[in-house]
Amino acid sequence: MKKNIFWLFVLIIFGGQAFGQIGLGDILEGGQQIFSGLRGISVEEEGKIGREMAANLCARFGLYESSPAWSYVWLVGKSLTRQIPETRYNYHFAILNTAITNAFSAPGGYVFITVGLLAQLKDEAELAAVLGHEIGHIEKRHVAREMEKSKVISGTSQLAKKSLLDNSNRQLVEQLSGIGVDLLFKGFSRGDEFEADAVAIELLKKTGYDAAGLKRVLQRLSGEKSDSPIYQTMFRTHPFPQERIKKMETLLDYSGGVTNSERFSRLSPLAK
């Protein structure tokens, strides 16, 4: 009996070691990783990861290079970012050449809207609202924050040992960029979406746009059937439209602001 128990313990200990998962060394290293992982990602590192993510989005969808449309999106985007003089990011705006209805942003200042979403908008305030929401994700560091969290969980503590700006860490940058892109397609948390909406509304008000632009976009697109391609693509990555509409009511004061719908119809070649 005692002999059997002895061999059982031997099997458990060596069995665990054979899988390379149980061991004092691993446990200690894991603990160190959790603490060292809390260093955070610097603005420069964010830029490097964001650049990889943006290059990935360009490869996945391609750019819509029509000059008037791109100029228009760029001008609206820059009008908004002028209202954030303290920003740490250099913003770039572009249109992705895809019929899917969506908008994306990557850390460091990369903002994209798709041809599909642009075609669904009715005025300039709505375009500004969509871009403002994406700017909100960047300013609030939603992707970087998720990466910092996942780093702690998975223990990719190499980040703490070496700067991501070091070229020898390219593989880790690519790995983190993959996590970031997955996050874009999976969708942000409820809290992150609310926070990005709040930034968008604040920017709309400061720039002089109708602050209800974002609400209108959400109302219109969430009115689509839940199995429609628009609903499936837009709200899979930007979830909780009804809750967001309800939440943003408290931020809207309906104090005016322009929609510039005439300019939108004139300058956006995709306007219906």
Add this chain to the structure above:
Amino acid sequence: MNRKKVFLGGVFILSSAIVYAAWPNWKKLLSSPTKPKTATIVAGVRGLDTLPEGKGDNTSRDWAALEKMESYSLSAEELNKFIQEGGLK
């Protein structure tokens, strides 16, 4: 009888230990970027443009397009004119 109980107990503890020890690896395997995604498989059937993830995977890069995006810029005068004409601040 006792030996049988010890044996069965041992098998149970050992298999639990193995599952516990190997679990992190399974999780990694399941979330591996090399694992084919349903979307990638569907892509071949219904056309890439309809896919929310577009074509390619996390390793695809278009540096030329990105550089075009980074260098795209209009003058400050054009921006000011745009703001002024649009009744913006």
